[in-house]
Amino acid sequence: MTTSVTAAPSPPVAPVTAGGIMRHLNVVTGIVMGVLLATATWWVTSSTFPVLDEGDHKDDAVTILTLVAWVIGFLIGVGAFVGPARWLLGRDLTVEDEHYLAGKDAGVARYFRFTTDHKVVGMQYLVTTMVLFGFGGTLAMLIRTNLITPGSRFVDPATYNSLVGIHGITMIIATIIMVSGPFGNFILPIMIGARDMAFPRLNALSFWLLFAAVPVLISSLFLGGISTGWSAYAPLSDQANRGMDAFLVTIVTFAISTGVAGMNITTTAVRMRARGMTWSRTPIFVFGTVASVALGLVAFPMFEVAMIELGMDRGMGAGFYDPSIGGSGWLYANLFWLMGHPEVYVILLPAIVALMEITPVFTRKPLFSFTSAILGIMGIAGLSLFVWAHHMYVAGWAPVLGGPFMVTTELISIPTGLLFLVLLGTLWRGRVWMRLPVMAVYALLWNFTIGGITGIYLSDIPVDQAMHGSMFVTAHFHYTLMGAGLTGAMGALAYWFPKMTGRMLHEKAGAIGFWVAQVGFNVTFMGMFAVGLAGQPRRVADPGTYFRVGNLISSIGAYTIMLGMLTFLGAIIYSWRAGSVASASPWGARTLEWQTPTPVPLENFEVLPVVTQDFYGYGEDGHRAAAGAPAPGTPGGPGAPPPQGPDAPPQRVEVGAP
Amino acid sequence: MSTGRHEGQRLDTRTTWRRPPVLPILVIWAVLTVLLLLFAPVPARLMGRPASPTMQEIETTVTWFTGLSAPVAALVWAILLYSVFRWRHRGPQPPPEDGSGRRDNRRVFTIWVLGSAVLCLFLLVWGLVVIAPRTSEANPAQEPILVDVTGQQWAWSFTYPDEGNKSATELYLPVGQTVAFRVTSKDVIHSFWLVQLGIKVDANPGETTVATVRPTQIGTFQLRCAELCGLYHSYMQTTVHVVSVADYEAWAQSPAEAHS
Numbered sequence: 001m002t003t004s005v006t007a008a009p010s011p012p013v014a015p016v017t018a019g020g021i022m023r024h025l026n027v028v029t030g031i032v033m034g035v036l037l038a039t040a041t042w043w044v045t046s047s048t049f050p051v052l053d054e055g056d057h058k059d060d061a062v063t064i065l066t067l068v069a070w071v072i073g074f075l076i077g078v079g080a081f082v083g084p085a086r087w088l089l090g091r092d093l094t095v096e097d098e099h100y101l102a103g104k105d106a107g108v109a110r111y112f113r114f115t116t117d118h119k120v121v122g123m124q125y126l127v128t129t130m131v132l133f134g135f136g137g138t139l140a141m142l143i144r145t146n147l148i149t150p151g152s153r154f155v156d157p158a159t160y161n162s163l164v165g166i167h168g169i170t171m172i173i174a175t176i177i178m179v180s181g182p183f184g185n186f187i188l189p190i191m192i193g194a195r196d197m198a199f200p201r202l203n204a205l206s207f208w209l210l211f212a213a214v215p216v217l218i219s220s221l222f223l224g225g226i227s228t229g230w231s232a233y234a235p236l237s238d239q240a241n242r243g244m245d246a247f248l249v250t251i252v253t254f255a256i257s258t259g260v261a262g263m264n265i266t267t268t269a270v271r272m273r274a275r276g277m278t279w280s281r282t283p284i285f286v287f288g289t290v291a292s293v294a295l296g297l298v299a300f301p302m303f304e305v306a307m308i309e310l311g312m313d314r315g316m317g318a319g320f321y322d323p324s325i326g327g328s329g330w331l332y333a334n335l336f337w338l339m340g341h342p343e344v345y346v347i348l349l350p351a352i353v354a355l356m357e358i359t360p361v362f363t364r365k366p367l368f369s370f371t372s373a374i375l376g377i378m379g380i381a382g383l384s385l386f387v388w389a390h391h392m393y394v395a396g397w398a399p400v401l402g403g404p405f406m407v408t409t410e411l412i413s414i415p416t417g418l419l420f421l422v423l424l425g426t427l428w429r430g431r432v433w434m435r436l437p438v439m440a441v442y443a444l445l446w447n448f449t450i451g452g453i454t455g456i457y458l459s460d461i462p463v464d465q466a467m468h469g470s471m472f473v474t475a476h477f478h479y480t481l482m483g484a485g486l487t488g489a490m491g492a493l494a495y496w497f498p499k500m501t502g503r504m505l506h507e508k509a510g511a512i513g514f515w516v517a518q519v520g521f522n523v524t525f526m527g528m529f530a531v532g533l534a535g536q537p538r539r540v541a542d543p544g545t546y547f548r549v550g551n552l553i554s555s556i557g558a559y560t561i562m563l564g565m566l567t568f569l570g571a572i573i574y575s576w577r578a579g580s581v582a583s584a585s586p587w588g589a590r591t592l593e594w595q596t597p598t599p600v601p602l603e604n605f606e607v608l609p610v611v612t613q614d615f616y617g618y619g620e621d622g623h624r625a626a627a628g629a630p631a632p633g634t635p636g637g638p639g640a641p642p643p644q645g646p647d648a649p650p651q652r653v654e655v656g657a658p
Numbered sequence: 659m660s661t662g663r664h665e666g667q668r669l670d671t672r673t674t675w676r677r678p679p680v681l682p683i684l685v686i687w688a689v690l691t692v693l694l695l696l697f698a699p700v701p702a703r704l705m706g707r708p709a710s711p712t713m714q715e716i717e718t719t720v721t722w723f724t725g726l727s728a729p730v731a732a733l734v735w736a737i738l739l740y741s742v743f744r745w746r747h748r749g750p751q752p753p754p755e756d757g758s759g760r761r762d763n764r765r766v767f768t769i770w771v772l773g774s775a776v777l778c779l780f781l782l783v784w785g786l787v788v789i790a791p792r793t794s795e796a797n798p799a800q801e802p803i804l805v806d807v808t809g810q811q812w813a814w815s816f817t818y819p820d821e822g823n824k825s826a827t828e829l830y831l832p833v834g835q836t837v838a839f840r841v842t843s844k845d846v847i848h849s850f851w852l853v854q855l856g857i858k859v860d861a862n863p864g865e866t867t868v869a870t871v872r873p874t875q876i877g878t879f880q881l882r883c884a885e886l887c888g889l890y891h892s893y894m895q896t897t898v899h900v901v902s903v904a905d906y907e908a909w910a911q912s913p914a915e916a917h918s
Binding site: 157158161164227228229231233235236239323324328329330362363364365366367368369370371372394395396403406407410411413414417418420421424425427428429430431432433434442445446449450453456457459460461462463465466468469470529530533534535537538539540541542543544587588616617618619620 | 679701704705706712713715716719720723727730731734735737738741742745746747748749752753755756757758759760761762763766767770771774775777778781782784785786788841845846847849851853854856857858859860862863864865867880882883884885886887888889890891892893
């Protein structure tokens with residue numbers, strides 16, 4: 001589709017030799033180019049910039065520009081700008097070039113270069129997400145190890161603060177991309193019956209921007225760390241060391257990446273749905289993912305602006321946040337939370353809708369109250385833009401606004417309740433085929449109940465006076481982002497693993513790892529609620545003897561999480577390499593991604609599907625018998641490839657009416 | 659809609675409420691609710707003995723919220739528990755028959771939305787009503803004692819304008835009298851948290867924020883910084899002494915302690 005569209009209007013051009021610079025570019029040339037440009041920028045800026053009398057802005061300016069040069073150099077080197085550059089030169093890409101870019105017949109190498117195929121981008125996101133979780137999780141273990149005993153000097157306070165900051169931002173990035181990255185890219189276009197995303201090159205760009213941001217984030221470790229926590233409140237962030245420069249370049253790069261991805265996913269879902277896929281026949285996963293990325297489109301630019309201003313403060317002494325020259329830390333706090341609260345739902349919504357996609361499959365029932373699901377998603381997405389100042393109840397900024405923000409915050413409980421209704425209603429009287437994906441539904445409902453109720457305490461202004469800035473808050477948002485968000489993402493991975501890798505996830509090892517992690521999770525954060533109620537502030541390197549028992553319990557729980565997660569990871573790695581071969585549709589699900597062969601061919605569908613009804617028609621008259629789940633590897637399952645070759649009859653694939 | 663299909667094929671003539679799965683789920687729900695209600699006082703206990711009416715109110719609210727959320731959480735968990743034990747299908751294949759094809763239930767939807775709206779309305783009224791007297795507490799009949807609080811990396815200092823600008827590094831307060839803190843910072847944002855008194859307000863550089871409280875318990879309490887403020891954030895804490903009025907007067911008359 002994409003190839004024919006771009007090829008058709010281009011004027012006849014001299015056939016490009018099977019070469020061109022793009023055929024020599026990959027992640028290695030990207031890194032080389034990034035390092036070269038960064039080195040050159042560092043040399044030029046540090047030898048030409050003047051040292052001003054007040055402040056030490058030069059170091060920060062040099063660091064920021066060097067890191068930005070790395071990002072730009074990397075993108076040039078990886079080939080992100082080849083397409084636009086050739087278009088500007090009047091030599092648009094040929095069909096052959098487009099096929100090359102899409103990674104046609106390129107084997108494993110396509111994962112290591114600028115590949116536009118949405119399935120490659122999805123896998124790249126998946127691996128990156130897991131690497132980020134591994135990194136952030138390791139930092140979490142170091143944090144919990146330091147808190148095992150009071151007065152512990154496992155790490156010094158400076159290192160501790162850095163660990164907290166880098167753990168925070170790593171996990172925020174990882175959780176933002178954990179569903180819409182791998183599954184939004186790999187699964188969503190197939191689910192709506194498209195051949196690729198609306199803008200395949202932007203899709204690759206969004207991933208490689210993220211990839212370029214990761215070394216910048218890690219460089220903060222060597223530049224003094226992120227000592228401010230990931231919230232980076234000003235003016236503390238104005239005075240922090242150069243790790244802060246790495247932080248802000250990471251955020252700006254990541255915000256552009258999510259912006260590009262958000263536009264792309266939204267356009268794809270709006271414009272590229274299969275014939276007959278009206279909005280009421282569109283799977284709920286599409287709604288939730290689009291709501292999430294569209295919310296990000298509104299929210300993340302706030303953070304981007306906040307970080308650009310912080311960069312100007314640090315690099316040029318602009319003083320946006322410096323009260324001594326007329327700035328205000330409240331400006332930063334407002335911009336930060338204008339992003340910060342919608343961001344919570346950017347993380348949560350895709351995880352919950354993934355489980356809404358899973359539950360009907362394993363209960364063999366229609367999704368209960370599709371309308372409630374839509375209302376819940378829209379209500380949350382809309383309200384979440386108007387609640388940010390509940391993070392600032394005690395800031396002293398505009399106390400009269402406390403009441404209105406308490407109202408909007410507590411109203412969110414109504415659409416959130418609707419999401420519970422949908423999941424519980426779908427489970428109701430359903431024979432639950434208890435496989436790993438649907439187990440996540442149970443874990444999520446358990447955890448999210450606790451996360452939601454503790455959020456109600458925090459929404460109440462007087463109670464927040466006692467709890468704001470304490471470990472209670474930390475425990476609360478881990479219950480929502482990890483207990484609900486990450487749990488949903490693990491369920492989604494277990495569910496779509498067969499389609500993405502062609503192999504079944506080892507059920508027993510995966511389930512053991514999953515439940516050990518869930519138990520550890522509840523132990524960890526119950527302990528953290530207790531110390532928070534007892535008065536332990538967040539982000540303290542040494543909480544003191546008073547909280548000894550609660551912290552010890554939390555640390556034991558954290559080690560349990562680690563055991564569970566490593567087991568789950570082991571199951572993934574083992575299954576990916578040597579798991580039993582999956583059929584095209586191992587769960588007997590009805591959505592379109594299961595109607596294509598596994599592995600999914602380059603443009604997903606031999607013949608584009610036409611949709612005649614929605615995908616939740618389980619148990620309806622005439623369709624009582626469940627779609628059989630063929631044994632792994634059985635040919636001729638529901639998703640068997642259509643006959644191929646010139647003699648194959650033209651066919652019209654009707655989906656939804658088996 | 660056919661009901662009770664999984665519990666047996668025989669025709670069940672009992673009313674909806676008395677048939678499985680509703681009746682057993684109601685029983686589990688009731689048991690869980692009772693257990694959670696027994697748990698309801700625990701959070702307030704963890705928060706310690708309140709040392710001011712403000713903290714007393716907070717702990718009451720926490721206990722009430724826990725109690726009121728008990729039936730809500732119990733409902734979710736009762737359905738989950740029943741589902742795990744009674745609706746589970748074992749085996750490598752999905753169940754041979756699809757479940758009920760029912761996609762919606764208007765009555766359940768209405769009850770659910772109304773129920774959550776009522777609970778939400780209760781929270782709102784509770785929250786807004788509790789705020790109201792607290793803001794008026796700033797203007798009591800009796801003039802509050804003023805204390806100027808300054809945060810700086812990583813220590814607190816206090817000045818008492820009513821006592822000839824006496825300064826201190828530990829906080830002394832008389833019992834039973836309203837105190838107004840005027841809080842500011844010299845460098846970055848700190849947060850002034852009197853843990854057992856239930857008061858917290860940020861110390862912002864270049865701004866002054868106000869918090870009022872009336873300590874009602876004699877004793878020593880903690881003041882902790884609640885906003886990450888740099889290297890020694892975790893050590894930015896000091897002691898709050900709530901003493902009798904006579905002791906407070908005596909302390910106020912004593913010469914200023916050596917200022918570091």
